[in-house]
Amino acid sequence: MARVIPTLQKQGAPLADGAAQRARLADTPVPRSFADALRSAGLYPLRPTQIEILQINVGKRCNQTCRHCHVDAGPDRTEVMPRAVIEACLRFLQRAGIPTLDITGGAPELHPDFREIVTRGAALGAHVMHRCNLTAILLPNYADIPELLAAERVEIVASLPYYQARETDAQRGEGVFEESLVGLGRLNALGYGRTTGLVLNLVTNPVGTFLPGSQAALERDWKRELKRRYDIDFDHLYTITNMPISRFLAFLEARGRTADYLSMLANAFNPAAAAGVMCRNILSVGWDGTLYDCDFNQMLELPVSATVPRSIFDADLAALEAREIETGPHCFGCTAGAGSSCGGAVA
Amino acid sequence: MPDRPHYYHQHDLPRFGEIERGAPELARKFFDWYGAVFAEGTLSAREKALIALAVAHAVQCPYCIDAYSKDALEKGSNLDQMTEAVHVAAAIRGGASLVHGVQMLNHVDDLGM
Numbered sequence: 001m002a003r004v005i006p007t008l009q010k011q012g013a014p015l016a017d018g019a020a021q022r023a024r025l026a027d028t029p030v031p032r033s034f035a036d037a038l039r040s041a042g043l044y045p046l047r048p049t050q051i052e053i054l055q056i057n058v059g060k061r062c063n064q065t066c067r068h069c070h071v072d073a074g075p076d077r078t079e080v081m082p083r084a085v086i087e088a089c090l091r092f093l094q095r096a097g098i099p100t101l102d103i104t105g106g107a108p109e110l111h112p113d114f115r116e117i118v119t120r121g122a123a124l125g126a127h128v129m130h131r132c133n134l135t136a137i138l139l140p141n142y143a144d145i146p147e148l149l150a151a152e153r154v155e156i157v158a159s160l161p162y163y164q165a166r167e168t169d170a171q172r173g174e175g176v177f178e179e180s181l182v183g184l185g186r187l188n189a190l191g192y193g194r195t196t197g198l199v200l201n202l203v204t205n206p207v208g209t210f211l212p213g214s215q216a217a218l219e220r221d222w223k224r225e226l227k228r229r230y231d232i233d234f235d236h237l238y239t240i241t242n243m244p245i246s247r248f249l250a251f252l253e254a255r256g257r258t259a260d261y262l263s264m265l266a267n268a269f270n271p272a273a274a275a276g277v278m279c280r281n282i283l284s285v286g287w288d289g290t291l292y293d294c295d296f297n298q299m300l301e302l303p304v305s306a307t308v309p310r311s312i313f314d315a316d317l318a319a320l321e322a323r324e325i326e327t328g329p330h331c332f333g334c335t336a337g338a339g340s341s342c343g344g345a346v347a
Numbered sequence: 348m349p350d351r352p353h354y355y356h357q358h359d360l361p362r363f364g365e366i367e368r369g370a371p372e373l374a375r376k377f378f379d380w381y382g383a384v385f386a387e388g389t390l391s392a393r394e395k396a397l398i399a400l401a402v403a404h405a406v407q408c409p410y411c412i413d414a415y416s417k418d419a420l421e422k423g424s425n426l427d428q429m430t431e432a433v434h435v436a437a438a439i440r441g442g443a444s445l446v447h448g449v450q451m452l453n454h455v456d457d458l459g460m
Contacts, residue, residue, distance in 0.1 A: 167425060206421070213422040217392060221423050 003173045005065045007074040008250055015250045016072060018301030025244065025329045028259050030266045034331045041271035046280070046325040051317065053282040054126075055102040055342070056081065056089050057295060058111040060287065063136050066159075066172045068205055070245040070299050073106045085289040086113060088312045094124050096317040101126040102282070102342065104295060107136035109145050122152040131342075132158040134183035135176060150190045155199040157238070157342070158184070163225040167207040184232045193233040201236045203344070209252065209261050211268060211337050212239035215345040238344025241265070243296050243333040265332035273339025276346035279325050285312050293325045295342070296333070302326050360410045393422040400429060401436040 008016035015021055038044035060077035062069075081089075093101055101121040108114050108130060121128045130149060137145050149156060160180055162168045168177035184200075187193065193200035202222065206212050219237035226232040242248045244261055252258040284292040289312040292298040303310045305326060308319040339346035367374035385395050396418045403411030419429050 162425065164425065208420060210417050210421050214387075214392065217387070218423045221393065 003175055004063075004075060005173075007065060007076055008072045008247060010074070010076045013250060015246065015253070018299060021245060021249055022300050022302065022328060024249065024253070024258070025262070028262050028329065030259075030262050030329055030332070032266065034266075034327050034329055037266070037269045037332070037335070038274060038327070041274050043271075043274055046274075046277070046327060048321050048323065048325065049280045051096070051098060051281060051283050051321055053100040053102050053278075053342075054089065054093050054096075054098045054285065055104055055282050055295060056086075056117075056285045057104050057287055057298060058086075058106065058108050058114065058117065060106045061110045062105060062107040062133065063110070063139060064107070064133055064173055064176060066247070067251055068171055068242045068248040070243045070248065070296055071106060072246045072299070077106065079106075079287045080111060081287040081289075083113065085285070085287070085312060086117060088289060088315075089285055090117075090120055090124065092312055092315050092317075093121065093126055096315075098283075099127055100129060102129040102131070104131040104342075107133050109136040109139075109142045115145070115148055118148060118152055118154055122154070128152060128154045130154050130156050132156050132183075133172075134158050134160065134180040137183055137186065138179060146186050146190055146192075150192065150198055153197055155201070156187065156192060157201045157203060158187075158234075159205075160184070160202045160222075161204045161207050163222055163229065171205065171207045181230055181232065184226075184230075184234070188231075188233055193235055200234045201238055202234050203238045203240055205240050205242050209242070209255070209257055209264075211264070212241060212340070212345075215239040215338060236344070238342075239338070239340065240342075240344060241333045241336055241340035244330055245296055246299050262329055262332065265336040266329075268336035269332060270335055270337060270339060270347050272347035273337070273345075274335040276339060276341070277331075277334045278341035278343070278346075279334075282342070283315075283320060289313060291315060291320070296330060297326055300328070300330065302328070355409050357413065360413060363410075393419070393424055396422045397424055397428060397432045401432040404433050405436040405440055 015024065035044055038046055059080040060071055060073045061075065061080065062073035062077070063075060065074040103117060105111070111117070118128055118130070136142055159172070160168065161171050165177035168180065169175065187200055190198065192198045204212065204218065204222070212218070215237060218239060222237045223234070226234070244252060244258065249258065252261050279293040282294060284295050284298050286292060286298050291304045291310050291312060292302065293304055304320065305323045308323045309316055334340050364378070385392060385399070396415055399411065400415040400419050403415050416429070
């Protein structure tokens with residue numbers, strides 16, 4: 001595939017709209033509703049356990065246009081989290097005593113205040129996580145970022161679907177694998193994946209319409225092959241299921257496989273995975289400050305329950321921890337098989 | 348009886364379990380054993396999926412090729428590995444034919460002068 005393709009928004013595609021995506025998913029037959037699946041597991045209505053992670057999506061700009069991207073991120077996106085929202089996020093992080101700040105995007109590095117967010121988050125005592133595509137850090141204006149991340153002991157969660165080029169490039173764009181190896185080499189040279197306290201985790205999404213296999217088994221294979229072939233080290237591999245949202249939903253639609261894929265996810269519903277879904281301990285903040293149960297709901301434009309304040313500017317921790325989590329058919333993506341979360345398998 | 352113009356139907360694969368309708372005890376034993384065979388053991392589950400994919404081609408079972416193409420991908424195998432596995436099956440099938448040529452040679456030696 002080409003290195004960069006126009007985003008759904010740039011194409012003017014109907015599925016660029018979150019409501020249109022939700023309508024398409026609602027129209028797709030599934031063996032049972034997600035609410036019924038939760039009921040069978042004794043988890044309905046789904047509620048948070050405790051908010052332990054504040055995940056802020058700082059914008060949709062990215063130097064890549066991965067085919068499975070649930071954000072529809074790309075170079076043509078202009079959404080960037082304003083300073084006022086950043087300040088409100090940091091205030092809430094401190095006020096609520098949330099231990100982890102998870103920075104995502106887009107490519108978060110492309111945000112003009114990324115360095116400051118990292119530094120100030122760490123200064124507040126938060127464990128800072130950065131979701132890295134491994135190529136933005138190679139761009140001329142961002143080459144200093146790996147050193148900053150190492151200095152602040154930021155945990156890096158980097159995307160690499162496979163340990164060779166064909167599969168990686170099929171998902172992430174031509175030439176991305178080779179560049180990702182350069183990025184990984186730079187991180188390893190700083191001690192990431194090799195030194196205690198400099199954590200480098202990799203994420204693999206299946207390169208296709210199938211579920212990820214055993215996270216532990218794949219991690220063994222990835223570690224062996226990346227070391228043998230390229231002398232690359234990392235800490236853990238996270239398996240994440242492709243969500244039927246945004247560009248992956250468009251891909252399913254183009255193949256006429258939306259119903260098959262949703263049914264596969266629904267038939268693989270795992271109550272243990274449902275009990276550990278990430279929306280139970282995460283609060284997701286959109287670039288404009290709107291609050292969501294997760295980054296997937298964010299892209300579907302499905303904010304937190306209307307029973308609680310929906311903006312970071314008036315976020316209420318106690319109310320948020322008592323809310324009902326908004327769910328839909330896409331949630332089967334997080335409960336299939338061993339489960340899927342921002343930290344990989346959950347069951 | 349639904350119209351069935353072909354012997355093989357993709358939607359029959361997930362109905363495999365219905366074989367228990369007759370001889371349920373035998374089906375139970377088979378599926379228990381089948382599950383145990385494919386569990387992680389001395390061989391990894393990924394290696395077993397590749398063996399299954401190769402055998403599926405040797406026995407030319409479309410259901411098995413469908414199931415184990417997907418299973419091999421899920422377990423982390425790639426197209427190169429899967430293609431090599433199919434070549435192994437093809438080599439054994441081809442070799443099995445060719446090695447019988449020795450029997451042919453024996454007959455020729457017996458019959459000839």
